[in-house]
Amino acid sequence: MGVTERVTLKDWLRQSHTTKEYQSLFMVMDMTMHYIHNQGYGVLPKRGRDGYPELDTSRILVVTGENPQVIFLDIDTIEPSYQKQLVRDNIYSNAYTAIKAYSNFDEELNHKFLKENFREFELFLPEEDVPYYRGIIERDASVYYAEYTQKRIEKQVEKEGGTLQGFGNTLSKSTDIGKAIASQYGQLDSNNTAAFVHLYIFPAVILALSLLIPLIAWVFALLER
Numbered sequence: 411m412g413v414t415e416r417v418t419l420k421d422w423l424r425q426s427h428t429t430k431e432y433q434s435l436f437m438v439m440d441m442t443m444h445y446i447h448n449q450g451y452g453v454l455p456k457r458g459r460d461g462y463p464e465l466d467t468s469r470i471l472v473v474t475g476e477n478p479q480v481i482f483l484d485i486d487t488i489e490p491s492y493q494k495q496l497v498r499d500n501i502y503s504n505a506y507t508a509i510k511a512y513s514n515f516d517e518e519l520n521h522k523f524l525k526e527n528f529r530e531f532e533l534f535l536p537e538e539d540v541p542y543y544r545g546i547i548e549r550d551a552s553v554y555y556a557e558y559t560q561k562r563i564e565k566q567v568e569k570e571g572g573t574l575q576g577f578g579n580t581l582s583k584s585t586d587i588g589k590a591i592a593s594q595y596g597q598l599d600s601n602n603t604a605a606f607v608h609l610y611i612f613p614a615v616i617l618a619l620s621l622l623i624p625l626i627a628w629v630f631a632l633l634e635r
């Protein structure tokens with residue numbers, strides 16, 4: 411088992427990481443935000459110099475290890491009139507943080523500059539994630555990264571002539587990430603813990619599989635013979 415360490419996201423981002431490690435972390439952040447939103451809470455953002463929402467990376471903890479966790483220190487209930495906007499702000503802030511991380515941009519990145527010059531940043535992003543981040547930054551889309559990843563893999567598998575049916579039982583057993591998030595934030599609404607583990611662990615497993623698409627297609631081809 412790997413050594414578990416608790417550091418701020420700010421310090422974690424200062425370290426060197428692989429693309430897979432970045433993808434895994436931002437997936438867990440996205441899933442955690444989604445869970446928090448479903449309980450009627452949100453992550454309170456700070457505002458950049460140009461007024462856009464940003465995550466305070468010094469107020470977010472990363473628990474490293476085999477199943478990394480993310481702990482948001484600034485969460486609060488959402489006023490119904492602000493709920494939709496705060497969810498959008500959280501999704502945008504996560505994408506903005508990811509783009510800065512992938513491009514190794516330590517200084518403040520002007521949000522309007524990023525939007526107008528997104529194509530220049532595409533070179534640093536995982537190719538399969540470019541459409542997602544483009545939608546968030548250029549078109550102000552409000553889509554969770556986990557949902558995008560699941561849909562992308564489903565389309566890719568269908569294109570290869572396969573199907574995800576038959577793998578459901580195997581995937582549903584991999585609930586460590588889901589259990590960790592539900593345990594950390596279970597006090598928000600313990601009644602929804604089981605539902606969260608069932609509904610939102612699948613995209614996290616799909617993320618790992620997405621890095622092995624050619625192998626998946628080959629496996630499906632063998633199964634269909």
